[in-house]
Amino acid sequence: MNYKGYLIDLDGTLYNGTELIETAKDFVAKLTEKNIPYVFLTNNATKSQEEAVQKVLDMGVETTPENMYTSSMATAAYIKQHHRGSTAYVIGTPSLKEILQDSGIILTEEDADLVIMGLDLEVDYDKLSRAALLIAGGATFIATNPDKRFPTEDGIVPGNGAIQQVLIETTGIQPVTIGKPSGFILDGALKQLGLGKDEVALIGDNYDTDILTGINAGVDTIHVDTGVSRTEDVLKKDITPTHTINNLSEWSI
Template sequence: MYKGYLIDLDGTMYNGSELIETARGFVSELERKGIPYVFLTNNATKSQAEAVQKLIAMGVETSPENMYTSAMATAAYISTHHRGASAYVIGTSSLKSMLQDAGLTLSEDEADIVIMGLDPDIDYAKLKRAALLIGKGAGFIATNPDRRFPTEEGIVPGNGALQQVLIETTGVEPVIIGKPNEFILEGAMAQLKLEKHEVALIGDNYDTDIMTGINGGIDTIHVDTGVSPAEEVLKKDVLPTHTINNLSEWSI
């Protein structure tokens, strides 16, 4: 039915460190049939190579050209719109390195921009520094809006939930780079090299994955393996194109 796929990671391929077994078989079938695909993830904590390595360690055969992350999209956005700027970055060392490569100068004192990605070591001091810089006029960019994401232990706070501290403090809404916004979709589609009508987007999160497809004019496949339960998704005003329990139910 489709010539290619955009595939979410968290809640679609795995939950934390636990692989969703039906997802591995699905990717194996794509590889066997030579069907192009790109993993499209809002996770900005890892580099392209690190994100791919996590899948490979789980037994999923894939390669870096099949990965597009919100960190990559944020770096592309910075390279286009803010090359040469200074930035205070909340996030992992991998995100900071990618943004430096895109042309940013990292700073903790004065900054043109505050960029926020998920930081496992987030604390009050970092949030305070970011709020003060935004209050002084720094721009505010967020890698993604995910309020929560699934792990092997259960649902935990995401970058979007932590962003609310800065939004409530400063009254400033960030520029969001990741799903469901168009900028990350454009980068992934350029990597996939197919037309929108030829592609389906697969994901578990209605607010990010499914809305990316709805906003971007791409068919969607909701899988009931992560954040958004099927019974809630089926009550939405705009439904996914397809809804399945897991990827073993999808024929390619």
């Protein structure tokens, strides 16, 4: 089936950690050659748009910032729309904090209106305790993404969603989730792509984020068996992807 454009996941689909998936690189090159628009749609909130693009470029994949939409960008858009001017305690990388500041929040560690959580490789007990106390005190809990597992070149490691469980179990409060499978990040990516839901396919490896995004929104999905969710497990789900392939060399455009 021919689509006018594609939404393509990064971690587990284009690469695993620092290891490029060559079949995905070739697929992106064909899209460029045939002038088929695409947007990399990633739940990774550790990098800015520019940093995420640079990682792809450093791996030898030609792309531009216009082809990148991250959960940190989606979270910033959500803040601009709903919480501009609020104070926030942010767990995450310096890049995430900077993009959120630019969206109109004021960073604080005391009496925050919001607690915003992204993947923080330096997260510790003190950060989690502070966040839990703020949420229990009435701060709105926002998560950039719910990924419990994160694919690297060495294997699967804990993702932001796994660490969020500490706060969920402690406070009993579920976060407002911005990244996949939320429709908020999908709407932003489609706007950037300039196409409608019925014109695109969403490509990804993770059933619980990538594939459910499409299923929830009525967007066709293509599952690739190169990352988190194995095909044998995906095919046991009550609702399966529109298409299931081993890797992107099997997809014709």
